[in-house]
Structures are given as structure tokens and as C-alpha cells.
Amino acid sequence: QVQLVESGGGVVQPGGSLRLSCAASGFSFSEYGMHWVRQTPGKGLEWVAFIRYDGNIKFYADSVKGRFAISRDDSSSTLYLQMNSLRADDTAVYYCTKVRGDFLFDSWGQGTLVTVS
Amino acid sequence: DIQMTQSPSSLSASVGDRVTITCRASQNIDNYLNWYQQKPGKAPKFLISAASRLQSGVTSRFSGSRSGTDFTLTINSLQPEDFATYYCQQSYTVPLTFGGGTKVDIK
Numbered sequence: 001q002v003q004l005v006e007s008g009g010g011v012v013q014p015g016g017s018l019r020l021s022c023a024a025s026g027f028s029f030s031e032y033g034m035h036w037v038r039q040t041p042g043k044g045l046e047w048v049a050f051i052r053y054d055g056n057i058k059f060y061a062d063s064v065k066g067r068f069a070i071s072r073d074d075s076s077s078t079l080y081l082q083m084n085s086l087r088a089d090d091t092a093v094y095y096c097t098k099v100r101g102d103f104l105f106d107s108w109g110q111g112t113l114v115t116v117s
Numbered sequence: 118d119i120q121m122t123q124s125p126s127s128l129s130a131s132v133g134d135r136v137t138i139t140c141r142a143s144q145n146i147d148n149y150l151n152w153y154q155q156k157p158g159k160a161p162k163f164l165i166s167a168a169s170r171l172q173s174g175v176t177s178r179f180s181g182s183r184s185g186t187d188f189t190l191t192i193n194s195l196q197p198e199d200f201a202t203y204y205c206q207q208s209y210t211v212p213l214t215f216g217g218g219t220k221v222d223i224k
Contacts, residue, residue: 035213045161045204047213059211095160103208104151106172108160 002026002107004096009112016086016116022079022096022109029077033099036070036081038092039111048094049081050102064090086116119143119207123216129224134195138219140205142186149209150188152181155218156201164203165190195221 008020022034036048049070050059058070069082079096093113097105120143130136140150148168153161164175168183178193192199200223205216 044217045206045215047211047215050211050213061212100163100166101208103149103211103213104163104166105153105161105206106163106166108162111160 002098004098004107004109006094006096006109006112009094009114011115011117012086014087014116017082017084018086018114020081020083020094020096020112020114022081024077024079024096024098027098029072030074033102034070034072034079035097035099035105036079036094037097037105037108038090038094038114040089040092046092050099051079052102083114086114088116090114091116118212119146119209119214121205121207121214121216123205123219125219126217127220127222129222130195131224132195132197136192136195136199136221138190138192138203138205138221140188140190140216142188142207142209145186146207146209148183149207150181150183151206151208152179152190153204153206154199154201155204161204166208192221197223 003025005023033052035050051070067085071080093111095111096109098107100106122141150168152165155161165181169181182189202218202220
């Protein structure tokens, strides 16, 4: 049973930083790419970032490029999202997702809320 | 970026109804179209991949189809557990993009 558990959300001031974590279990983490997807009431679902199974390829949405960094630690089956220079419009629930293929989100965590205010 | 336009944004239906939701891509995405269901306070759940491939464990009341850049999610004989918000998503290229969602509620 795939399980993804996000943590690290909270309230942060504009310009601040936060690191989200996603603990994965129930599958061979090192064999799968992972994504972060966020959701706001006003803008719906927005893809944020992708990291390939080997960590060698990363993609980012333009809205976060240069400010956010996705990474992974296969030894602990943990996905990370380092968020710097946070803005009010980064306020959202952040989900980590496991991929099928590269770009399909077949399992989701419960989400962690980030509030920039 | 590929824009995904979903319609309607909301609809009201009764148990037993047949419901159709449409998603239009701004350019060709072949069959790289996926559907998700989201209930209040929960994460989205993957339903359909490649326009029409039902995820294992998903009821056959759900079906998907494609006509060019238009995609359709159909729910046959709507059941109480189907009242939710549905999203389409293109997996053709980055940036990956979602439709705006269709909320299906009880008439």
C-alpha cells in the first residue's frame, strides 16, 4: 500500500523559507519519479516540480523556478521541497505525488498547508 | 503552456443520472489526458489515464473518451459517492497543467 506523508507546512512571512518533506512507503521509492503539486481555492491544482527517479532530471513551474528546489533522499525514502523567497501567492496545500510513467500522478499524500502571511 | 479548459465548472445532478464533463486542450496532446476525483478535504484520486484507461479498482460507471483535442469524462448512473470535483490533467509535456475542475453536486 503506497503511503505518502507530507510535513513541514506552516505559517511563514513573505520572503521567508520553508522546507517540506514527504515520507514515502509501500513502494520502491528509488525507482519512481516524484512531483509536488499545490492547490489554492482560487487557482485550483497547480503542478510545482518534478524529480526523476535518479535525481538527475528536475523540472519546475515558471512560477517557482529559481525560488524552489526539489530533492530526494533514497536512503530514507524522502522527497523534499525547499521553498525560498516565499510570496503570498505561494499559499496553498502542497501535495507530494508518485508518478506513473513520468507525468501522471497515481498516488497522493494528504497534503500540508503553507500559509505566507 | 498547454491550457486545459474544463466545462461546466459545476453541475447539479440526481442519483441515477448520466453526467458528462468536457475538457479541451489548447493544442494536440494525443491521448495524454488523465482524470482525477477530489472530495472535500481529501487529496485527488487518480481515475483514468490515457483518455480512457480506467485505473484498477475504479468502478466501470466511469469512462473516458477523446475526439481530437476534446476529452470527455462520463459517469453513468451517478451514485452518492460520486458527488465530488473532477479535474482533467495533460501529461503530454511540462509544464503539466490541469483543468479548472467541475464540481458535481446533488440536485
